[in-house]
Amino acid sequence: MTNKRYAAAALTLLVFTGACHKNKPPVARPTPPPVATSNPTPATPPPTPPEPVRDTTVVPKEPPITEDPIASADLDAINKNSPFQPVFFALDSYEVDGTSQQALTTNAALLKKYPTWVITIEGHCDERGTAEYNLALGEKRALSAKTYLVSLGIPADRLRTVSYGKEFPFDPGHDENAWAKNRRAHFVVTSK
């Protein structure tokens, strides 16, 4: 008896919901908020136009919202085309020289422009040092770059360092041209 009643109720529910689905009108999905692109999707039905206003008032034209390619890119895209300048070092050295100071000044300006960014400074070495010592040398390079950025007003807690020694050369070559590229502090955005 009870079971039968439950079964009947379940059946009714099933039929009802089934009917409900069947009769569901093809309403549009909730529209996403408009995106700031030059090409709004025409598929979205425009909102009902307001009643025309007879006495026009001056509505100043809003400044256009332009896309900021750096702000909109994901971290991988930013780092693949890094907006930061690498800092290069002399053989066996972790001193930040004049050219490096210019690069770091540019990088500091970028960090000030995007104040939420946290970056990791990777220290790299060429193959002419030994693998073990290069771990420390790379860290000293990254730390030198960090110290200079801090001196330019970048908070230290936005700057992480890690050394890869000579394990990840940027240029696999075995000449001075390759070595010069591989002695570097490389900047990676790890959070924005």
Added chain:
Amino acid sequence: MMKLRLLSTLALASVAALHVQGQQPPATPPASQQPSEVVIKITGLGGPPKIAITPFIALSQDAETVAAAKTIGDVLFDDIDYEREFYLIRKDAIATVPRPSSVDNLDLAPWKELNADGVLVGSVRKDGNAIVVQVKLIQVSSGRTAFGNGYRGPVANPRRYAHTISDELHKQQIGLDGVARTRLTFSSDRDRERMKTTVANRDVQEIYIADYDGANSRRVTTTTTLNITPVWSPDNSIIAYTSFRSGATGGQYSVFRDIVLSYINVGDRKTPANGGPERQNELPVFSPDGSKLLFTSYRDGNPEIYMMNVDGSGVRRMTNSPTVDTTATWSPSGNQIAWVSDRSGNPHIYVMNVDGTGQRLLINEIADRPTWASGQFNEIAYAARTGPGYDIKLYSFTRGGEVTKLTDGIGTNESPAFSPNGRHIAFTSTRNGKTQIFTIDRDGNNLRQITKEGNNKFPNWSQSPR
């Protein structure tokens, strides 16, 4: 009866020793469990003893036994050849002599003609799921057995029987602790895995272990990151290494280096140096008694040498200079520490007492990775810049600081690590293109390439047989 008991006694020790992933096997089983009290030593006339290592006899003709017999004979030849204590008669000369039907049935006449001082004969017999291996070294002049043993164990990995025989034979005949049962640990990219990073996909390096000859390699880490600079604990139960770890700390993603201790027999891992983005640690090395680690840490803002107990307690800073201090190593006694510092402008090798006192410059060359020989030789091996690349050199304390160069300027030669008997040095070289592990003897002879697949780096030699 006597012989049977001998076999079963040895069988127990051998089964334990051959259980690959099991507990720590007992230290080198005493070689002279033989009934004879007098050890017969094979000697040569005015040179190393000349011995013939004959192919091992397969006493059952199934493929497994035949293959095991061939492997044991071949590997034993290589193991004995490696220590260079015996003059080995060439295999083609040995092939001209008819094979005996068993180890007890040897005709000595042809070996006398070949001027052999000793003949090594061996056999392999299947016994259920196990194999029984017998070996004898017979003195040609007297026909007496100078060395004889029997082993029983699994047929898997027959190389281990050869390694055991080689070590026991060297110990019994000349009192040498051979390296045949020791192993190497190293980093390799041989599995060609890549890690996704925000810069580019980069090759990972994982930790591997292999027999001293490079065979029988197996992977220890599977974390798909950079795992480098592995070292053995003195009892072989732990491999400590530098691992590039990543993760979110304090809501921020970061990559940092920390020391990982992998307890390889139980699969446990610990990070006693408690690293983090502002507390990176690397290059661990165990004290000779296994109780402490020296390592490099950046926790005070600069690379310095620290010491701690293996459980992470009792941390002590050993150096204090604004420059680089790194790649520490212990003296075999545990009383002194050698390390690299560039406090004078370039990386040189320094020594200090284990309490941090008496810091002094030892080797005034651009150099790295000092490693201090245990055993009878009081020597430091290191990588020295000799041109565009590095060569492996030896600094001898007993010869008043005399330095000898072991490698020859081909490629770059780095990361030396001594064998436990101090006679051999593993190192990396780019002489054949990629970075590979080689070994060389302390006299500069016996260069051998150990690894071939991928790039292989940061070798470290186990300090006791397994």
